[in-house]
Amino acid sequence: MRAGIISGRRQLEFKTFSRPSIAAPGTAVIDIALCGICGSDVSAYRDGEGYPPFLSGHEWVGTVVDVGSDVHGLHRGDRVIAATPPACGRCPMCLAGHAERCAELTALSFGTHPLTPEHGAYAERITMPVEALVQVPDGVSDEQAVxxxxATVALHAVRLQPIRLGDAAVVIGAGPVGLFAAQMLRLAGARAVTVVEPRARRRALALELGANTAVAPDDAGDAVLAATSGIGADVVLDCVGTESALRSAVELSRPGGTVVMVGVATGAVSISPLSWLSKEITLRASLAHLNHEFAMTMSFMESGQLRSEPMRERTIGLDGLEEALSSLASGGDEIKVVVDPRL
Ligand SMILES: [Zn+2]
Ligand SMILES: [Zn+2]
Incomplete structure (x- = not known):
């Protein structure tokens, strides 16, 4: 069985692994149905920074084909997605009462979990530790589940906010996370959601998905002032993570507003501390998600309150992966490309 692994700058390698069929204790073997190409896969491919093999294809849905002898509550035929595991209850952070920042939550992503898979889901099958699996309800299709x-990254970021009914919110960046965040902010009671995005196609999609206004970065200041009686937004979510996005997040926020870092800025950025100070901005950082939040996201999808289908642009087979990564890394405009390893 081959698995696609992003191994360096502009490098996708297909490595050979034995095709798992029997699950060891604590694990399940899953047939992958669909795997989305994440923005972090694209940046790893573009920039060549070290990328754990397991992360090459981490947004997936599949069907359980075998579970370890000690596994309860999960069976052959169950549809599952990969999720953040629940808090362990034993590490120093859990024991100090900070279970939401349990060291185990990131162990898989950082590759320190003893059962971390050797590859991601750009493959037919994967073996996963069961605590990192969440079942998909019947009312959520594979296309939604992927x-x-x-979507849960966005849900987590919105849940961290002190947002109140009637607040004005801004989302910077209309990639998948930004487009989900705009929908979640409406669900959370925001009166006006302004999406800031340079590409016209993405702005149109933001409006289709329920943003009140979608503007190019140059027009953002005026649009936000117009939507907020001249004071600025209560909450600004930066779903991009560049220096200019962070800077405009502060500019678009009202005095006393909250700026949330959602997009991952990997390089150094310079900020002007006085601009934060003079507005008494609250800065929140939002990292990934928590185990119980995945079921919340799926219930919003099941009820139709959270839409994902307009974001999916095309489904490709493993043979098309390199071309798709390369086009996305060269600034391609597709919002979400999904891999079906059975194609
Ligand atoms: Zn991702
Ligand atoms: Zn813990």
Whole structure:
């Protein structure tokens, strides 16, 4: 069995692994149905920074084909997605009462979990530790389920906010996370959601998905002032993570507003501390998601309150992966490309 692994700058390698069929204790073997290409896969491919093999294809849905002898509550035929595991209850952070920042939550992503898979889901099958699996309800299709991970990044970011009914919110960046965040902010009671995005196609999609206004970065200041009686937004979510996005997040926020870092800025950025100070901005950072939030996202999808289907642009086979990564890394405009390893 081959698995696609992003191994360096502009490098996708297909490595050979034995095709798992019997699950060891604590694990399940899953047939992958769909795997989304994440923005972090694209940046790893573009920039060549070290990328754990397991992360090459981490937004997936599949069907359980075998479970370890000690596994309860999960069976052959169950549909599952990969999720953040629940808090362990034993590590120093859990014991100090900070279970939401349990060291185990990130162990898989950082590759320190003893059962971390050797590859991601750009493959027919994967073996996963069962605590990192969440079942997909019947009312959520595979096409929806493959978008649950990025949607839950947005849900987590919105849940961290002190947002109140009637607040004005801004989302910077209309990639999948930004487009989900705009929908979640409406669900959370925001009166006006302004999406800031340079590409016209993405702005149109933001409006289709329920943003009140979608503007190019140059028009954002005026649009936000117009939507907020001249004071600025209560909450600004930066779903991009560049220096200019962070800077405009502060500019678009009202005095006393909250700026949330959702997009991952990997390089150094310079900020002007006085601009934060003079507005008494609250800065929140939002990292990934928590185990119980995946079911919340899926219930919003099941009820139709959270839409993902307009974001999916095309479905490709493993043979098309390199071309798709390369086009996305060169600034391609597709919002979400999904891999079906059976094609
Ligand atoms: Zn991702
Ligand atoms: Zn813990």
């Amino acid at each position: 978008m649950v991970e990025p």
